[in-house]
Amino acid sequence: MDQFLKLANPSSSKPAPTSSGGTDKPQSRSKRLDQTPWVEKYRPWGVADIVSQEEVVAVMKKCLMGEDIPNLLFYGGPGTGKTSTILAMAREMFGPNDMRERVLELNSSDERGIDVIREKVKGFSTRAVPPKRSDGQPCPAIKLVVLDEADSMTQPAQEALRRIMEKESRSTRFCLICNYISRIIDPITSRCAKFRFIPLPRTQIEAKLRSISQVEHVRISEDALGALYDVSEGDLRKAITYLQSIARLQDSDSDNLTEAAQVYEISGFIPSQVMDKLLTACQSDSYQQLDTAIRQVIAEGFSANQLLSQLHDMVLTVDILSDKQKSAVALKLANVDKRIADGGDEYINLLDMCSLLMQQVCHAQL
Amino acid sequence: MSLWVDKYRPTQLHKLDYHHALSSQLKRLVDSGDFPHLLFFGPSGAGKKTRIMCTLREMYGVGVERLRIENINIQTPSNKKIELTTINSNHHIEFNPSDAGIYDRVVVQEVLKNIAQMHTLDTGSQRGFKVVVLNEVDKLTREAQHSLRRTMEKYSSNCRLILCCNSTGKVISPIRSRCLGIRVPAPSHEEISRILHYVCKKEGVVLPTELSGRIAEMSRRNLRRALLMVEACRVQQHPMSPEQSIPLPDWEQYIKQTADLILMEQSPKQLLEVRSRVYELMAHVIPADVIMKYLLEELVKSCDGSMKAEVITAAAEFEHRIHLGSKPIFHIEAFVAKFMSMYKRFLEEGLGNLQDIEMDF
Numbered sequence: 001m002d003q004f005l006k007l008a009n010p011s012s013s014k015p016a017p018t019s020s021g022g023t024d025k026p027q028s029r030s031k032r033l034d035q036t037p038w039v040e041k042y043r044p045w046g047v048a049d050i051v052s053q054e055e056v057v058a059v060m061k062k063c064l065m066g067e068d069i070p071n072l073l074f075y076g077g078p079g080t081g082k083t084s085t086i087l088a089m090a091r092e093m094f095g096p097n098d099m100r101e102r103v104l105e106l107n108s109s110d111e112r113g114i115d116v117i118r119e120k121v122k123g124f125s126t127r128a129v130p131p132k133r134s135d136g137q138p139c140p141a142i143k144l145v146v147l148d149e150a151d152s153m154t155q156p157a158q159e160a161l162r163r164i165m166e167k168e169s170r171s172t173r174f175c176l177i178c179n180y181i182s183r184i185i186d187p188i189t190s191r192c193a194k195f196r197f198i199p200l201p202r203t204q205i206e207a208k209l210r211s212i213s214q215v216e217h218v219r220i221s222e223d224a225l226g227a228l229y230d231v232s233e234g235d236l237r238k239a240i241t242y243l244q245s246i247a248r249l250q251d252s253d254s255d256n257l258t259e260a261a262q263v264y265e266i267s268g269f270i271p272s273q274v275m276d277k278l279l280t281a282c283q284s285d286s287y288q289q290l291d292t293a294i295r296q297v298i299a300e301g302f303s304a305n306q307l308l309s310q311l312h313d314m315v316l317t318v319d320i321l322s323d324k325q326k327s328a329v330a331l332k333l334a335n336v337d338k339r340i341a342d343g344g345d346e347y348i349n350l351l352d353m354c355s356l357l358m359q360q361v362c363h364a365q366l
Numbered sequence: 367m368s369l370w371v372d373k374y375r376p377t378q379l380h381k382l383d384y385h386h387a388l389s390s391q392l393k394r395l396v397d398s399g400d401f402p403h404l405l406f407f408g409p410s411g412a413g414k415k416t417r418i419m420c421t422l423r424e425m426y427g428v429g430v431e432r433l434r435i436e437n438i439n440i441q442t443p444s445n446k447k448i449e450l451t452t453i454n455s456n457h458h459i460e461f462n463p464s465d466a467g468i469y470d471r472v473v474v475q476e477v478l479k480n481i482a483q484m485h486t487l488d489t490g491s492q493r494g495f496k497v498v499v500l501n502e503v504d505k506l507t508r509e510a511q512h513s514l515r516r517t518m519e520k521y522s523s524n525c526r527l528i529l530c531c532n533s534t535g536k537v538i539s540p541i542r543s544r545c546l547g548i549r550v551p552a553p554s555h556e557e558i559s560r561i562l563h564y565v566c567k568k569e570g571v572v573l574p575t576e577l578s579g580r581i582a583e584m585s586r587r588n589l590r591r592a593l594l595m596v597e598a599c600r601v602q603q604h605p606m607s608p609e610q611s612i613p614l615p616d617w618e619q620y621i622k623q624t625a626d627l628i629l630m631e632q633s634p635k636q637l638l639e640v641r642s643r644v645y646e647l648m649a650h651v652i653p654a655d656v657i658m659k660y661l662l663e664e665l666v667k668s669c670d671g672s673m674k675a676e677v678i679t680a681a682a683e684f685e686h687r688i689h690l691g692s693k694p695i696f697h698i699e700a701f702v703a704k705f706m707s708m709y710k711r712f713l714e715e716g717l718g719n720l721q722d723i724e725m726d727f
Contacts, residue, residue, distance in 0.1 A: 037402055037522055039544075078540050107516040113443070152512045238543040241402065245546040248398055249391050268407075268534060268547050287666070287674050299552040299587045301408035303534040339686040340535055345655045348662060352682035355675040363672070 038244045039237050042212055044081070044088050051236070052204050053081055056195045060089050069140065071165060072175040073189060076197025079235030082177045083148055085197075090144055095133050102129060107148035117160045121145060125164060125172035143172050150176040151183035158185045165191050199234020202226075208236065209243055218247045220258045227260035231267035242266055270302050270310055279314065282354055285362040294350050304346040308337055308353070315357075325360040332356045371593045374565050377431065379420045382413070383564070384557045385550065392417065392548075396424045400495075403518055403527045405503075405542065407534045408550030411588030414530050417550060418499060421528075425497075426457040442472045450477065458497040464505035471510040474517070482521035495524045503529040504536035511538045518544050552587035555579070561589065562596050571600055574608035584612055617652050618660065625664030632706035632713075640702050644695060654694030658685045658701065665705055673712055680704050 044050045047060045056074075063069045074082040094102045104124045106116070124145065131141035147153065147161075165174055165188070176192060178184055206225050213220050220243070232239035245266050246258050264271065274297060281293035297307060315321065315329050336353045340346060376382050379396075382389045395401045406414040422430045438450045448469050452461040459481060466473045481498055503511075518527060518541070529545060531537060553561070559578040566573035573596070581599070585592035598613050599606055624643045627636060647657055662681045666674050684701040688694045 040519065040522065078543060148516065149512060152509065235543060241543060241546070244402060248395050248401065248546070250394075265549075266547065268549060285671075287671070295586075299409050299412075301412065301549045301551045303407070305535040336682070339682060342686060343536065343689040344682065344686045345659055346533055346535065348659060348678070348682050348685050352678045355678050359672070359675050 037241070038212065038216070039240050042208075042240065044084050046092050047085070047088050050081060050085055050088060051208055052200045053085065053197055056085060056197065059193075059195070060085065064089065064092055066140075069142065069173050070193040071169075071173055071191055073181070073184070073192035073194045074175065074177045074197060075179065075181040075194065077199055077235060078179060079232070079237035079239075080197035080199060081236065082197050083146075086144075086146055086175045086177065090146075093139055094144075095135060095137070095139075097135065098133050098139075102142075103144045103146060105146045105148065113154060114156045114160050117157050117164070121161070122164055122168075125168040128171050141171065144175060145172060146175045146177065148177045149179075151178035151180050155185065158188055162187050162191070200236050201234075202229050205229050205232065205234070205236055205239050209239060212240065212243060213247075216247060218243060218258070219250065219256070220246065221260070223260040224258050224263050227263040231263060231269055268303060268306055270297070270306055274300070274302070275307075275310055275314060278311075278354070279318070282358045283320070283361050285358060287355070287358075290354055290358055291351070294347065294354060298347055298350070304340050304350055305337070307350065308333060308340070311353070311357075320361055328360055329357055369594070370565055370569070370597050371590050374568065374593075375416055375419075377420060377423055379417075379424050382417065382420060383561050384553050385413075388417070388548070388550070389420075392421050393424065396421060401526065401546070403522070403529070403545045405529045405531070405534070405537070405545035405547045406550055407531050407537075407547065409552045409588070410532060411585075411590040411592075412550045412552040413589060414550045417548075418528055418530060422458055422497060422499075426455075430455045430457050432456070438477060440466075440469075440472060440476050442469050448473070452477075458499060460499035460501070462501040463510060464502045468507065470506050471513055474506070474510045474513050478514070478517055479521075482517060482525040495526050497526050497528060499528045499530065501530050502532075503541075504531040504533055508538065511541055515540050515544070553589055555582040555587070558582040558585060558587065558589055558592050562592060565593065566596065566600075569600075572605055574606060576608040577606055577610065577612075581612055584614075617647060617650060620647060621657060621660045622664055625661055628665065628702060628706060629668055629709070632710040637699070637703055637706065641695075641699055644698050644702075648695060654688050654698060655685060657698060658688065661698075661701075669709070669712070673708065676708060677705060680708070 047057060047064065050057050072086070074086065076082060090103050091099060104121070106121070125143065127143070129141055129143055132138050150158075161174075174192070176184065176188065181189065181194070206229055209220075209225055209228060212218075213225075224246075228239050228242055231242065242263065246262065249262075249266070250258060261271075263269075278293050278297060281289045284290070298304075312330075312333055315326060315333075321329065332353055336349045339349050379389045379393050406418060408414055419430070433453050433455050436452050436454055438452060440448045440450060442448065446469065448466050450461060450463075450466060450473060452459055454460070461473075461477070463470045463473045463477075478498065481496070506514075514527075527545075529537075529541075534542060534547065559575075559582040562578045562581060563573055563575075577599070578596075581592055581595050585595060595612055599610065602613060603610050620643070624640060624647075627640055627643070630636075644657065648654070658681060662678070666677055669677055681701060684697045684704070687697045687700075691697060
């Protein structure tokens with residue numbers, strides 16, 4: 001039993017909540033943990049656990065040491081640790097017990113129109129809080145409003161936020177989190193300290209994955225770890241989700257390591273044989289072959305977006321096309337991508353893409 | 367009496383006829399006692415739904431097959447009432463959020479959150495979580511998908527989602543990164559004809575090998591379609607002969623004839639004729655992009671190399687506009703008109719060349 005508990009307790013990354021009192025007893029906790037996704041399980045517990053993003057972490061540490069806290073605006077790609085950072089900071093600042101009282105977390109799964117901003121947020125932010133936590137330790141006399149996925153807030157809601165942010169600055173700090181900063185109106189961005197979250201570098205993702213796979217006993221080869229980074233494109237959440245998927249799918253009886261090919265299969269990455277086949281069809285100058293090849297790709301269930309992005313990588317490096325031809329192909333790629341994003345039919349658009357590629361390859365007008 | 371498609375739908379993972387590697391993966395997932403959110407994707411008729419049901423059955427036992435239909439009433443913030451039909455069993459709930467049209471965000475927020483927040487009372491049952499199956503996730507609006515994001519994380523301890531869609535391209539990446547993607551490729555021609563033979567044997571019908579091959583070919587690797595075709599063949603003629611014709615769905619034939627009309631004559635009068643046919647198709651709720659796809663397929667057959675590319679480009683452009691604009695018929699017609707002018711020019715050029723050659727003689 002002891003051993004079991006030790007296993008379920010992620011030793012390195014997260015010190016178990018020793019301070020008096022999470023609601024959950026250790027036993028029920030370990031049972032729970034079994035069921036939570038690893039992404040949640042290995043979410044950084046404190047600011048010090050955050051991987052990468054040195055700049056942000058440095059500022060957060062300063063804030064925790066008692067410096068003034070500005071309103072914050074975090075932006076960057078998915079899976080770079082924006083939500084984790086602010087939650088970790090709040091937990092360290094207010095302690096796990098006061099989180100509920102002092103932090104209002106709103107995201108796009110909550111109704112977040114102008115009414116909510118006017119009533120809920122305003123009501124929350126006007127309340128005053130004492131400068132110490134319920135366990136007696138000192139903390140800044142502020143509350144935190146976290147607006148996750150702020151780029152999906154409506155324009156009027158953002159407008160309504162402007163004045164609230166200034167007026168309540170004595171007692172409340174706002175933290176806005178978004179993927180695209182361009183969707184946040186200027187008056188808001190100028191009121192916040194902006195932090196960009198960069199995609200995580202290869203070494204750090206691999207290191208994190210390695211430590212998790214050791215704790216969880218995932219048998220995975222070094223190649224596959226590299227492949228995990230390739231498909232995640234710097235998104236740690238994606239990488240960890242894939243890692244867990246691999247662990248779930250592994251046969252517990254055999255000792256085989258998971259190889260890179262399996263990683264690609266799970267991520268929906270199109271195998272290079274399929275792509276080569278498509279390229280050969282493009283070189284054949286036969287519409288019939290091209291049509292069959294495309295139908296095959298679609299029937300195999302690969303997504304058009306994935307195909308386009310891989311085609312793009314391929315076109316860049318392939319040497320059967322001149323620079324001028326490549327630019328023509330790139331132009332078409334952009335067009336087709338836009339059409340698919342707008343909901344266009346995948347088959348017609350891929351056909352359009354590849355027939356242009358075929359023309360450029362076979363009937364070059366130099 | 368039910369259709370063969372439903373009658374011979376496998377209900378257990380080990381009875382699935384193809385993608386055995388996938389079945390054993392799913393089996394392992396279930397055996398581990400827990401699974402992440404799943405995203406099944408693949409072309410239609412590949413067996414996504416069958417696999418989902420098999421997985422559930424493997425997990426909860428026969429209980430999931432006792433289904434009942436329930437109606438949920440929801441009120442949007444703008445006081446509009448929406449009715450949503452769900453299919454429930456004791457262990458799972460299945461619904462189609464895109465049924466609510468542009469209000470799908472409310473459905474996701476309200477219904478899903480309600481379901482997710484309720485803890486399972488019966489802790490003695492096998493699993494501590496319940497399963498929600500969402501169909502056609504790719505048809506959800508972007509806002510609805512965004513509101514799904516946090517719900518998925520927050521309630522992951524007592525609720526698992528199984529999402530099902532045709533193409534992952536239209537599912538936003540934050541959702542994709544939260545799910546274990548399961549690709550269900552369409553069955554190959556051989557697999558289809560093997561299953562056809564198996565079903566026919568069970569039904570006590572003789573299926574000529576040649577016919578099954580042809581049906582597999584025509585089914586576009588869609589197993590459901592193939593099974594329906596076989597049943598149609600058997601209704602048409604019993605016993606079946608190797609060279610009997612395979613009945614196509616009548617709308618497909620109709621589109622084919624329309625394409626023939628376009629190729630026959632290119633004039634405003636003919637355009638009018640085509641228009642009424644397109645209207646007819648739309649009146650029978652054939653989706654505009656399907657019409658476009660089939661039309662293109664037929665028309666391209668009678669074009670030569672460079673013109674093919676031109677036609678495809680035009681089709682892609684007009685098909686895109688269908689999605690942006692409000693009335694699809696405009697864009698289909700525009701495509702037809704464009705094709706007519708291209709085809710006519712092509713014919714005239716061909717004729718001109720021919721005359722030049724004659725002059726040389």
